[in-house]
Amino acid sequence: MKDISLVLKMMLKEKKDILISVFFGFLAGITAVSLFAASGYLISQAAFAPPIYTLMILVASVKLLGITSAVSRYGERYFSHRGTFTILKNIRLKVYDQIEPLASRILQKYRSGDILARIVGDVESLQHFFLRVFYPPVVLATVFTATIFFTMYLSVGVALTIVAGMVVVLIVFPSIFYLFQKRTAVSMREKRGALSSTFTDYLYGFRELTIFQQAEGKKQQLDHDMHQYEEMKAKENRQLAIQEAVVIFFSFFIAVIVLVQAGLYVSEGNLAGTLLAMLFMIAITVFEDTPSMAVLPAHLEESKASSKRLTEVWEEEPRVEAAAHELEPDVPLHVVFKDVSIQYPNEKKPAVRLASFQIKPGKNIAIVGPSGSGKSTLMQAMLTFAPIQSGHILVNDKEISKIAQESLWRQMNVSLQHNHFFYGSIYENLRFANKEAGEEACREALEKVQLSHFSLEDQVLEKGTNLSGGEKQRLALARLFLRDASIWLLDEPTSSLDAITEQEIMGQIEKATKYQAVVTIRHRLTGLENMDQIIVMNHGEIIEQGTYMELMGKADGYFKAMKELENSQLV
């Protein structure tokens, strides 16, 4: 029950449509049974040449039942499908609401292909829960019960045969099929997950795979995964077809038993002969919709697994209470790190240990240190993307975890090591930072980053694959000139640029940020003389901090040694 709690909760929100569709389903089923029962009775009665009005009443009833059955079948389809699509919409919204605040953590834990398979494939497969798992047994049970009561009135023996048939079809068969299905479903899901992950790996890494001549091997693995998945799918379809055949065969078998049994009662004089055809028709019709019970176990297993796979994505994550404190938009940010340690999930040691420093409004700060020393992690923590293990990050005296993320990000201008570009024009990619930015402002921003040779209509391909590394960095920086923000966070913003372009663009940034704080992660140690503060990191710790002069004044300082080494290489 816990496994399908997600879909059950979403389903119960649509009680009205569910009740109406069950009502129409029952009406359609029971009128179909009555229609065939009345037809059987009509044929038998006609053989005895009864008064014309008897036949007229029977013919009219048959017609009326036919019309009612058709109309209620329409109502059943309409409301059950409407309910299904609303349930699916509710599930999509719920999944999005749960996953969105955890996105940065989840993407560290799951492969992107797997996440995609969950939020597309698993959500889609839950649409079958109501229509194929919940609904058929409920409607069948109600139709069976009503039919059994009616049949009991005619012949208790026949009614008991139908009861036995009902128990086998509604309980025994689904339970046996479920056991078979469980095994197939587990390997199906594993194969689907493997296929989806291999496929995304192949797609994202296509260029590298081709260059390193590994594409063929990966393609073979993809073919292999695809082949295995198709084989499993074919096996599952075969299994479902056999199950369906068993149920259909059994239904006819019960109808034949009813015919033989009723025939026996007639010959013994315990049943009127005119009821024979009627009982046979009832037995045939009441089992008409039972093949849906053959596929029910497969859909139940699929729904359970999908619901579980979706909920585990957010249930295993620590709960994030919606932070409610809104930062005032006009007050510049003052950020204080107090003994902050950060450890990524599944990592043995922290990426940052006991970091303490401040970012005051209007100050220029550089973070330097060897690769892997934790510089970007500090920036990720300011953006609330890195998991803080201990210590405090205060933004305008408020704990960062209590601040509504949007109000924090609104005041930040960020350029990360890898910036994302969308398929579209340069203009669209710039306006993504500020919807209000007009063409003139965008052209000026391009000029500031020395991209004035680009027109606003030029196309950017997915992930900016038609741009050079330096162009991507400059386009990412151009976005920042279009937004007002009180802190600029720049992670190696000019690492792909030549020294002259770098100097000019940094000059433009300096001009635009007279009153803003700018935190820049740097590998090159040039141009740091005017920094208000330089933070030096090594092995996840801040080992030195101060102005350029202060750090260069330390006789055996780490920064001083790094700077001297760099200078010696430049000479």
Ligand SMILES: Nc1ncnc2c1ncn2[C@@H]1O[C@H](COP(=O)(O)OP(=O)(O)OP(=O)(O)O)[C@@H](O)[C@H]1O
């Ligand atoms: N998402 C992550 N999951 C697990 N470990 C991570 C993650 N991101 C970074 N790390 C680890 O944290 C440590 C610090 O990484 P970080 O990116 O902060 O270093 P950096 O100083 O910015 O390096 P670089 O100069 O190469 O960009 C590294 O050991 C890295 O492997």
